[in-house]
Amino acid sequence: xxxxxxxxxxxxxxxxxxxxxxxxxxxxxxxxxxxxxxxxxxxxxxxxxxxxxxxxxxxxxxxxxxxxxxxxxxxxxxxxxxxxxxxxxxxxxxxxxxxxxxxxxxxxxxxxxxxxxxxxxxxxxxxxxxxxxxxxxxxxxxxxxxxxxxxxxxxxxx
Amino acid sequence: xxxxxxxxxxxxxxxxxxxxxxxxxxxxxxxxxxxxxxxxxxxxxxxxxxxxxxxxxxxxxxxxxxxxxxxxxxxxxxxxxxxxxxxxxxxxxxxxxxxxxxxxxxxxxxxxxxxxxxxxxxxxxxxxxxxxxxxxxxxxxxxxxxxxxxxxxxxxxxxxxxxxxxxxxxxxxxxxxxxxxxxxxxxxxxxxxxxxxxxxxxxxxxxxxxxxxxxxxxxxxxxxxxxxxxxxxxxxxxxxxxxxxxxxxxxxxxxxxxxxxxxxxxxxxxxxxxxxxxxxxxxxxxxxxxxxxxxxxxxxxxxxxxxxxxxxxxxxxxxxxxxxxxxxxxxxxxxxxxxxxxxxxxxxxxxxxxxxxxxxxxxxxxxxxxxxxxxxxxxxxxxxxxxxxxxxxxxxxxxxxxxxxxxxxxxxxxxxxxxxxxxxxxxxxxxxxxxxxxxxxxxxxxxxxxxxxxxxxxxxxxxxxxxxxxxxxxxxxxxxxxxxxxxxxxxxxxxxxxxxxxxxxxxxxxxxxxxxxxxxxxxxxxxxxxxxxxxxxxxxxxxxxxxxxxxxxxxxxxxxxxxxxxxxxxxxxxxxxxxxxxxxxxxxxxxxxxxxxxxxxxxxxxxxxxxxxxxxxxxxxxxxxxxxxxxxxxxxxxxxxxxxxxxxxxxxxxxxxxxxxxxxxxxxxxxxxxxxxxxxxxxxxxxxxxxxxxxxxxxxxxxxxxxxxxxxxxxxxxxxxxxxxxxxxxxxxxxxxxxxxxxxxxxxxxxxxxxxx
Numbered sequence: 016x017x018x019x020x021x022x023x024x025x026x027x028x029x030x031x032x033x034x035x036x037x038x039x040x041x042x043x044x045x046x047x048x049x050x051x052x053x054x055x056x057x058x059x060x061x062x063x064x065x066x067x068x069x070x071x072x073x074x075x076x077x078x079x080x081x082x083x084x085x086x087x088x089x090x091x092x093x094x095x096x097x098x099x100x101x102x103x104x105x106x107x108x109x110x111x112x113x114x115x116x117x118x119x120x121x122x123x124x125x126x127x128x129x130x131x132x133x134x135x136x137x138x139x140x141x142x143x144x145x146x147x148x149x150x151x152x153x154x155x156x157x158x159x160x161x162x163x164x165x166x167x168x169x170x171x172x173x
Numbered sequence: 174x175x176x177x178x179x180x181x182x183x184x185x186x187x188x189x190x191x192x193x194x195x196x197x198x199x200x201x202x203x204x205x206x207x208x209x210x211x212x213x214x215x216x217x218x219x220x221x222x223x224x225x226x227x228x229x230x231x232x233x234x235x236x237x238x239x240x241x242x243x244x245x246x247x248x249x250x251x252x253x254x255x256x257x258x259x260x261x262x263x264x265x266x267x268x269x270x271x272x273x274x275x276x277x278x279x280x281x282x283x284x285x286x287x288x289x290x291x292x293x294x295x296x297x298x299x300x301x302x303x304x305x306x307x308x309x310x311x312x313x314x315x316x317x318x319x320x321x322x323x324x325x326x327x328x329x330x331x332x333x334x335x336x337x338x339x340x341x342x343x344x345x346x347x348x349x350x351x352x353x354x355x356x357x358x359x360x361x362x363x364x365x366x367x368x369x370x371x372x373x374x375x376x377x378x379x380x381x382x383x384x385x386x387x388x389x390x391x392x393x394x395x396x397x398x399x400x401x402x403x404x405x406x407x408x409x410x411x412x413x414x415x416x417x418x419x420x421x422x423x424x425x426x427x428x429x430x431x432x433x434x435x436x437x438x439x440x441x442x443x444x445x446x447x448x449x450x451x452x453x454x455x456x457x458x459x460x461x462x463x464x465x466x467x468x469x470x471x472x473x474x475x476x477x478x479x480x481x482x483x484x485x486x487x488x489x490x491x492x493x494x495x496x497x498x499x500x501x502x503x504x505x506x507x508x509x510x511x512x513x514x515x516x517x518x519x520x521x522x523x524x525x526x527x528x529x530x531x532x533x534x535x536x537x538x539x540x541x542x543x544x545x546x547x548x549x550x551x552x553x554x555x556x557x558x559x560x561x562x563x564x565x566x567x568x569x570x571x572x573x574x575x576x577x578x579x580x581x582x583x584x585x586x587x588x589x590x591x592x593x594x595x596x597x598x599x600x601x602x603x604x605x606x607x608x609x610x611x612x613x614x615x616x617x618x619x620x621x622x623x624x625x626x627x628x629x630x631x632x633x634x635x636x637x638x639x640x641x642x643x644x645x646x647x648x649x650x651x652x653x654x655x656x657x658x659x660x661x662x663x664x665x666x667x668x669x670x671x672x673x674x675x676x677x678x679x680x681x682x683x684x685x686x687x688x689x690x691x692x693x694x695x696x697x698x699x700x701x702x703x704x705x706x707x708x709x710x711x712x713x714x715x716x717x718x719x720x721x722x723x724x725x726x727x728x729x730x731x732x733x734x735x736x737x738x739x740x741x742x743x744x745x746x747x748x749x750x751x752x753x754x755x756x757x758x759x760x761x762x763x764x765x766x767x768x769x770x771x772x773x774x775x776x777x778x779x780x781x782x783x784x785x786x787x788x789x790x791x792x793x794x795x796x797x798x799x800x801x802x803x804x805x806x807x808x809x810x811x812x813x814x815x816x817x818x819x820x821x822x823x824x825x826x827x828x829x830x831x832x833x834x835x836x837x838x839x840x841x842x843x844x845x846x847x848x849x850x851x852x853x854x855x856x857x858x859x860x861x862x863x864x865x866x867x868x869x870x871x872x873x874x875x876x877x878x879x880x881x882x883x884x885x886x887x888x889x890x891x892x893x894x895x896x897x898x899x900x901x902x903x904x905x906x907x908x909x910x911x912x913x914x915x916x917x918x919x920x921x922x923x924x925x926x927x928x929x930x
C-alpha cells in the first residue's frame with residue numbers, strides 16, 4: 016500500500032511526513048519525524064507516556080492516526096522549552112525531584128501544561144484527576160503533584 | 174579568583190545530572206535509538222501453558238519477501254541440564270537459555286518459540302504467523318496448590334523432591350533455637366495462612382534493544398537494563414560471542430524494579446543481527462511484557478507466632494511457598510530470610526519452598542520475596558498485639574532487633590536503626606492524629622515493619638579531571654532513580670567544588686570496569702565507595718603537584734574548597750592553587766589527572782522501615798482507599814534527600830497497588846487475561862494521597878558517607894500496613910491479596926469472620 020503524505024504543524028513549525036494509513040501519530044512522531052520524546056508504554060491509551068496536544072487538546076498520540084494530523088497543530092515535549100529557556104514546569108520538576116526514571120516525564124509535563132492552560136489554579140484533587148491518565152511507577156506521584164501545584168502558584172504570582 | 178566557601182553538597186537537593194535531558198524529551202531510552210540499515214525483530218510465542226514442541230518449520234516464513242533471518246532454540250547455546258549449574262549471579266544459564274527460547278517444551282503462554290527479523294515490523298509479525306509449530310499439548314498447572322499436588326503435571330522431569338519427580342525445585346530454611354520448646358512457653362499462639370497473587374514490576378518502558386553485529390563478530394548492544402555487564406555476559410553465554418567482542422551500551426532505563434536484571438530480547442536480536450548482517454531492533458509490546466517477563470511470585474504462606482502475656486515473642490514459624498513460574502528461582506531467600514528479621518525471636522524456623530508452574534519465569538521485584546513474607550508475618554504480629562491488648566508499635570518495640578541481635582539468616586547486627594523507625598512512627602504527627610470522620614465510609618489505621626538485606630558487591634569508577642579543571646565521573650551502574658545526582662553531590666563535596674562542575678556518566682561495558690547489577694539497593698552504597706576512593710586518589714595527586722610547585726612536602730599541603738593550600742603559615746606563604754590551575758599545569762607536572770577504583774564492596778548492612786497507613790472503606794462498593802500514609806525508614810545518610818524520599822514514596826505506591834488491586838488473572842486456558850494497564854490496575858495519581866516520609870539517619874559505620882541502601886525496604890511493609898488498616902476499619906481480616914472491591918464485598922457479605930479465611 017502506498018504511503019500517505021501528511022502536511023501539518025508540529026511545535027509551531029510546518030512539517031511534512033509520509034506514513035502508512037494505519038500508523039498512529041506516535042509511530043509518525045517516533046519514526047519519520049524523529050521526535051522520540053513521546054514514549055510508547057502501552058499503545059492502548061492507558062499510560063499517557065505519549066501525551067501530546069492536538070490543536071491544544073491533550074490526547075494520547077497512540078490513539079490518533081497519523082493521517083489525522085493533516086492541517087492540524089501538534090505540540091510535543093520537544094516544543095515545551097523555548098530555546099534554552101525551560102518551561103516553568105520543566106524547571107520545577109527538576110528542582111523538586113519530580114522524576115525518577117524519566118520515561119513518564121514527557122507525558123506528565125505535556126499533560127500538566129495542558130492542565131495549567133485550562134485551569135491556572137487547580138486544587139490537589141483536580142491535579143490528581145487530570146493526571147490520572149499518566150502512569151508513573153517510580154515516584155508515587157507525590158512530588159509530581161507538588162511540582163505542578165507549586166508551578167501554578169508561581170505562574171499566577173507573575 | 175573566586176573561591177566558593179560553601180561547597181557542602183551531601184544532603185542537598187541538587188539538580189540531577191540527567192534531569193535536563195529527561196524534562197526536554199532528549200533522553201535516549203532503549204527504543205529511541207536507530208541505525209542506518211536497521212531492521213525489526215519479532216518473537217513467535219507459545220499459545221499454550223505447557224506443550225512439547227515436536228517440530229518447528231520456518232521455511233514459509235523465511236521465504237516471505239522482506240524477511241532477513243529466523244532463529245529458533247537451535248541457534249541458542251545450550252546449557253544441558255545434566256551438566257550442572259552455570260551461574261551468572263543468581264541466574265542459572267541452564268534456565269536462561271530455555272527461558273529466552275523454548276527448547277523441547279513450551280512452559281507458559283508467551284514462551285518464545287522462534288524469532289524473525291524483517292525489513293518492517295509488520296512483515297516480521299506476518300512471518301511469525303507463517304512459522305508452523307507442531308505442539309503436543311500437555312496438562313498444566315499455574316497455582317501453587319495445583320503444582321504441588323501429587324498428580325500435578327511436572328514441568329521439569331529431572332527434578333526430584335523427597336525422591337519423586339516434583340515441581341518443588343528448591344527449599345531453604347533459617348533456624349534459631351527450638352520452636353517446639355519455644356511455643357510451649359507461649360501464652361498466646363496465633364497462626365494463619367495467607368496468599369498473594371503474582372504482580373508485575375510494572376515499569377512503563379517495555380523491554381527494547383538495538384543490536385549490530387559486524388561480520389567479524391564485533392557486537393554493539395543498545396538496551397535498557399539494570400546492568401550492561403549482565404547484558405554482555407548473558408548475551409555472550411547464549412550466543413557464544415566472547416565478552417570482549419560485545420559492547421553493551423546502557424540506554425536510559427524507564428523503570429526496572431528488578432524486572433530488568435535478566436535478558437529476554439538481547440540474545441535473540443544478536444543472533445538475528447548476526448544472521449542477517451543488519452542491525453536489528455526489537456521492542457516488546459505491553460502485552461508481551463505482561464505475558465513473558467517478570468512478574469514476582471504468587472505465594473502461600475503460613476505464619477505462627479507465639480508470645481507471652483507480657484508481650485515477648487518466644488517462638489515463630491513461617492512456611493513460604495513461592496511460585497517460580499517456568500524455571501526455578503523464586504525469591505524464597507527474601508521471604509524466609511527477611512520477614513522475621515525486625516524482631517529478636519529466640520526460637521525461629523523460617524522455611525521457603527520454590528515451586529515451578531506454567532507461568533512466565535519469576536523476575537526480581539523490589540526486595541524480592543520480602544514483601545510476601547512481611548505481609549503474612551506483619552498481619553499475624555498485628556493479631557498478636559491485639560490479643561495482648563498492646564499497641565502494635567509497642568509490641569514491635571518490645572521485640573525489636575537491635576545491635577547484637579543475631580538474625581536467623583546469620584548476621585549479628587551492628588548498630589541498626591530499627592527501633593528508631595518504630596519510635597519515629599510512634600511520635601509522628603500521623604500516629605497522633607485522629608482518624609477523622611469518614612462520612613459513612615469506615616476508617617482504620619494499620620502499621621507494619623519491614624527489613625531488606627541490601628547488597629554490596631562489585632563496582633568500578635573512573636574519575637577524571639578535564640583539561641579545564643572540571644570533573645567527569647564514570648560509573649558502571651544504570652541510574653534508575655537518581656544515583657547520578659547522589660554521586661555528583663559526593664564527588665563535589667570531596668573536591669570542594671560546585672556540584673555542577675561534576676558530570677556523571679554511566680559507562681558502557683568496554684569503557685568502565687565491571688560493575689554488578691543495579692539491584693539489591695546497592696548502587697549508591699557501592700558506587701559512592703569507588704567514587705570516593707577515586708576522588709581521594711585525585712586529591713592526593715593534586716596535593717603532590719601543588720607541593721612540587723611550591724617546593725614543599727606534600728604533607729604540608731591540604732585540599733580545601735577546590736584548591737590546594739599550605740596546611741599552615743609554617744609550611745610557607747603561597748596563594749592557593751585551584752583545581753583549574755592545577756589542571757592547566759597538568760601536562761608539565763606529570764600528566765593527566767585521573768583515578769579509577771574497582772572494588773568488591775562490603776558492609777551493606779540491612780535496612781529497616783516502619784509504616785503507618787490510614788484507609789477509608791466504602792462498604793457499599795467494597796472500595797478501600799489509602800487516605801494517609803507515613804513511611805519511616807533508617808536511610809543511613811540521605812545524600813540527596815529528594816531522591817531518597819522518592820524511593821520511599823515510589824515503593825509505597827507499588828505496595829498499595831499490590832495490596833488493593835494488582836494481580837494476574839488467568840483464563841481457563843491458563844493465559845493471562847489482563848495483560849494491559851487497563852485491566853492490570855496499577856495505582857494512578859487520583860488513587861493515592863501524598864506520601865509522607867520520615868528519614869531516620871543512622872549512618873552506616875562501614876561506609877565513607879554512612880550510606881545504606883534505601884530503594885527496596887519501602888515496598889516491604891506496605892501490604893501488611895494496608896491490610897492491618899482495613900482490619901482496623903472493618904473488624905474483618907483478609908488473608909489474601911489483593912483486597913480489591915469484589916473481594917472486600919465478599920468478606921463483608923460473608924456471614925461469619927471465619928468465612929474470610
